[in-house]
Amino acid sequence: MNQFLAIVIDGIIYSSWLFIIAVGLTLIYGVMKILNVAHGSLYALGAYAATAFGGYWLAQGHPPMGSYGMLVLAAVFVGLIAGPLIERGLLRLVYGKEEVVLVLVTYAVFLILEDLTKLAFGVDPLSIPEPYGLLGSFEVGELMYPTYSLVLVVLSLLVAVGLALILNRTRQGKILQAVIHDREMSAAMGINVGRVYLVTFTVGVMLAALGGALTAPTISVQPGIAAEVIVLAFAVVVIGGLGSLGGAALGAVIVGMVRAWAVHKWPEVELFSVYAVMALVLIVRPQGLFAAPEARKI
């Protein structure tokens, strides 16, 4: 029983982390039909920026509670700089090419950002452990959990609910849905599609960076985290259905639970269980669990 509880709680924590790192990817794909390989690097950039911002804040002797604000600020900063830069400077030039070519373009961006990050922050591991320890821990039965994980769970729920509300309840959200549904028709109706793309991409980048910034206190930030995260994010969004918000949530829960189960019950399969599920879903339902199948165009 205790183990079951441990699996569920670990699963929930891991799922919410997965959702935060993957939701930006699915948002960008849903609107722009770009499978953004650079998502992982933007996550890494967010993590690095968090160590820099948080580190600066603490070094100045400001109250440590403020470091949480700095994490979020780091993500917003990365989003506002990298988002428009990549979208306006590069992606704008390749819209309309085949999806697979767009994957290659973002893969090139991934490679570039990998080294730019190394040049900017060095190759030694960095860390910002303070926000993690600051909140102490809480107990469930006999199990101890860091309160920071609880914050992560709440935040990812907020992100999910917030995005769903924006998409379905606001004018901007409706415009976004119109663009997703038919880009050309929306443009004909007077929607500034270029601006929608710019905003969407920037928000997607911000979410990636937020994932990184929130993860930074729990890991050692070093080269290589981008490559690990992006394949996990792929798995999550592919399982749920590319471009679907609910799909990303479902994918995150499935992957999170599967991994938590594997960690406790069958550690040997932990690493590949995620990809096994991904392959299985692709085999049975290639468009993912949530997205509707698309009619093949001739």
Add this chain to the structure above:
Amino acid sequence: MNQTVSIQKRPPAQGTDRTTIVLLAALVVLLVAGPLLPRWAMFMLNVSLSWGTVVLGMLLLMRTGLVSFGQGLYYCLGAYAAGALHHFYGIADIMVMLLASLALAAAVAAVLGLLLAKYRSIFFAMLSLAFSMILFGLLVKTSALGSTDGFGLSAKTLAGITLGERWERYALFATTVVVAFCAAFGVHRYLSSHQGRLAGAIRDNELRVEYMGASVRRVIHVNYVIAASLAGIGGGLVGISIGHVDPEMAFWTTSGEFVFIAILSGTGSVLAPFLGATIFESVRSFAYEYSPNTWQLILGVTMLLVIMFLPGGLWSVFTRRKAA
């Protein structure tokens, strides 16, 4: 969706076409010059030709309109097959090892190809990536195969003939040259065969290919198995020449490097992957030496430039000049 259908003219029937002549010349030159090469150059060419063989498989897939982000799966399988023979059974014959690489890669591809032949575009890329990551995850946790460290291997004989210390390197080099030649020549002939020509047709418009009565899935399946076999042999060769195999070979970034070389080279000719791989390896050796933290930056920028300004890859520079 606008689709451009490119009409390819069949090359005029020649006794031997230009590609074959270049291939034969390269074979002779490399075999003769081999013993004269310094050790480092021989090693670098060895790896380049092996990688070229892997990318040759990518070329075949890309001609069919498919980009795989999972060729690392077969590359790694090939290397581990060769390594396992040496590690567990003490077999150290280059021929036997390579046959094992080929057989394992082809067998796995024959099964997975049944599934993958239904997929296109990013779904093909994603599913092939998932399969290679499964292998990565398996190997990392398998302590009998050395987990993350992998294990070492070496080859001592060639087709039963024991090689002395002096000839070991050259024998491997010569084998690589011959394998690369056979692969390139074989794919070249295949691409001008009836079945091979369907590849381009599928990329242009697969529905019409079906209307014409050809089975798209069968063509894709066959091409996929060929590509995997080439990746397997390439992996075996690299494993033997480096003397070590590890799970990184199946990680998606390895597959990404194959994709990079394929894009850089272009799909214009079977010679292109070898040219691309040689450039890639030489630049990498120098970049690692002098500026290890800008290597990927160079790759990324090059890749963007090629995609934007040279969609046909480096090879299109040659063909464009010819047309002018």
